[in-house]
Amino acid sequence: MVEKHLLVSRIEKGTVIDHIPAGRALAVLKLLGITGREGYRVALVMNVESGRLGKKDIVKIEGVYVDEEHAKKIALVAPEATLNRIENYVVVSKKKLEPPEELEGTLTCTNPTCITRKPREPVTPRFYRVRGKKLRYQCIYCSTIISEEEIVRQLAGEHV
Amino acid sequence: MHGSWKGRDVISILDFSRDDLDALYYLADKYLEKIQNATPLRTLEGFVISLAFFEPSTRTRMSFETAAKRLGAGVIGFTAAAGTSLEKGESYADTIRMLDGYSDLIVLRHKYEGAARFAAEIAKHPVVNGGDGKQHHPTQAFIDLYTIRRLKERLEGLNIGVLGDLRYGRAANSFILGTALYRTNTLYLISPPQLRMRDETRIILEDLGVRFYETESLEDVVSDLDVLYVTRIQKERFPDLSEYEKVKGSYRVTRRLLETRAKPDLIVMHPLPRVDEISYDVDDTRYQAYFKQAYYGVPVRMAVLSLVLGKEG
Numbered sequence: 001m002v003e004k005h006l007l008v009s010r011i012e013k014g015t016v017i018d019h020i021p022a023g024r025a026l027a028v029l030k031l032l033g034i035t036g037r038e039g040y041r042v043a044l045v046m047n048v049e050s051g052r053l054g055k056k057d058i059v060k061i062e063g064v065y066v067d068e069e070h071a072k073k074i075a076l077v078a079p080e081a082t083l084n085r086i087e088n089y090v091v092v093s094k095k096k097l098e099p100p101e102e103l104e105g106t107l108t109c110t111n112p113t114c115i116t117r118k119p120r121e122p123v124t125p126r127f128y129r130v131r132g133k134k135l136r137y138q139c140i141y142c143s144t145i146i147s148e149e150e151i152v153r154q155l156a157g158e159h160v
Numbered sequence: 161m162h163g164s165w166k167g168r169d170v171i172s173i174l175d176f177s178r179d180d181l182d183a184l185y186y187l188a189d190k191y192l193e194k195i196q197n198a199t200p201l202r203t204l205e206g207f208v209i210s211l212a213f214f215e216p217s218t219r220t221r222m223s224f225e226t227a228a229k230r231l232g233a234g235v236i237g238f239t240a241a242a243g244t245s246l247e248k249g250e251s252y253a254d255t256i257r258m259l260d261g262y263s264d265l266i267v268l269r270h271k272y273e274g275a276a277r278f279a280a281e282i283a284k285h286p287v288v289n290g291g292d293g294k295q296h297h298p299t300q301a302f303i304d305l306y307t308i309r310r311l312k313e314r315l316e317g318l319n320i321g322v323l324g325d326l327r328y329g330r331a332a333n334s335f336i337l338g339t340a341l342y343r344t345n346t347l348y349l350i351s352p353p354q355l356r357m358r359d360e361t362r363i364i365l366e367d368l369g370v371r372f373y374e375t376e377s378l379e380d381v382v383s384d385l386d387v388l389y390v391t392r393i394q395k396e397r398f399p400d401l402s403e404y405e406k407v408k409g410s411y412r413v414t415r416r417l418l419e420t421r422a423k424p425d426l427i428v429m430h431p432l433p434r435v436d437e438i439s440y441d442v443d444d445t446r447y448q449a450y451f452k453q454a455y456y457g458v459p460v461r462m463a464v465l466s467l468v469l470g471k472e473g
């Protein structure tokens with residue numbers, strides 16, 4: 001914790017997203033729609049030591065609070081992340097993110113012959129979370145398993 | 161007693177319990193006897209069953225059609241000719257709605273995985289999956305398990321080998337899932353490395369605590385087996401044809417192999433049609449079970465149709 005404070009100054013109000021897997025901070029920002037041009041003060045800390053994850057990223061955004069919808073998406077690229085709400089330089093609430101058990105429409109099935117990929121059919125892709133250490137989802141129609149890497153790729157793009 | 165079948169969709173064998181399957185086998189036994197005695201049945205008289213084969217099929221479609229007619233049901237439907245497409249104009253969803261309006265039950269086959277589940281969401285009447293893409297073929301798995309039960313008089317404690325395309329073959333996939341419902345002793349999964357079962361099937365076997373062993377060699381394991389389930393290895397699955405030529409011989413079941421290596425009471429099964437994965441000289445040996453397996457297709461499908469329509473008897 002000391003190290004973090006050495007790296008980045010504290011924010012007065014806004015959000016600190018902690019325990020992001022190393023290298024995913026940019027993906028988190030992308031999901032929040034933050035490009036840097038909005039004028040928010042944003043601090044990224046990448047690849048810092050962390051007991052739990054080995055290395056982790058941290059994102060701090062001044063003046064921005066994360067709503068449910070965005071929190072749900074962030075949980076998919078940072079399943080272990082915590083969302084800290086900051087007021088007057090102190091954490092007023094802390095929420096551990098939890099990827100949902102079911103997803104509807106958020107991801108695309110990777111199987112090209114899945115019924116959800118058939119053009120012009122009124123079918124929404126749906127997925128169940130697969131039990132286990134790694135975050136994975138399974139298509140309810142074709143049973144294809146979507147890996148965590150694929151989830152990040154779909155939500156945040158190739159470049160992240 | 162069979163209340164749990166009525167009105168149900170038959171999408172994947174995983175949706176069924178051993179009790180459900182016991183009810184099915186019981187009724188299939190009864191229908192088998194009726195067929196053998198040439199007793200006409202009127203169980204489903206007045207019902208109309210749709211056979212919607214968006215992908216060409218001869219065996220499965222005829223087997224369902226025979227089953228429906230033996231129970232006195234009327235049959236409507238279509239089979240897409242090879243290489244043609246029914247998908248040009250109307251959407252799949254709209255076709256399902258139309259069939260749902262005309263009939264009391266829809267049997268369908270489609271090249272897209274998940275097509276049956278999607279149809280079941282749309283249709284008010286029950287949907288029976290006659291094969292969706294590379295994924296599920298539950299009625300074939302019912303027939304396969306029924307065959308083992310009849311010929312081996314049990315489904316538990318057996319060493320079962322599944323040979324061939326375990327990755328893209330829906331019959332093999334459904335059969336593997338079906339055996340997982342029973343306390344199989346060991347499941348031997350025999351295939352070239354590129355045709356091993358998919359992760360989604362592996363996860364299920366692991367969850368159910370099935371003891372399985374993956375190998376590339378039939379010869380190494382054939383002497384352990386009580387049941388050998390053979391499926392076709394398609395050339396098209398190999399990016400390099402020379403790879404296919406290299407492996408194809410080692411997945412061929414011959415009389416010589418069986419007579420020199422297999423247990424005397426091994427049964428050899430195949431969902432048919434076969435090409436050359438089982439040589440013809442196996443046909444008149446005691447190992448051959450695939451013609452019986454094919455014959456059981458009609459009574460088992462009769463049982464499925466009548467249970468789902470709630471009219472068994």
Ligand SMILES: [Zn+2]
Nearest residue numbers: 109114139142
């Ligand atoms: Zn899918």
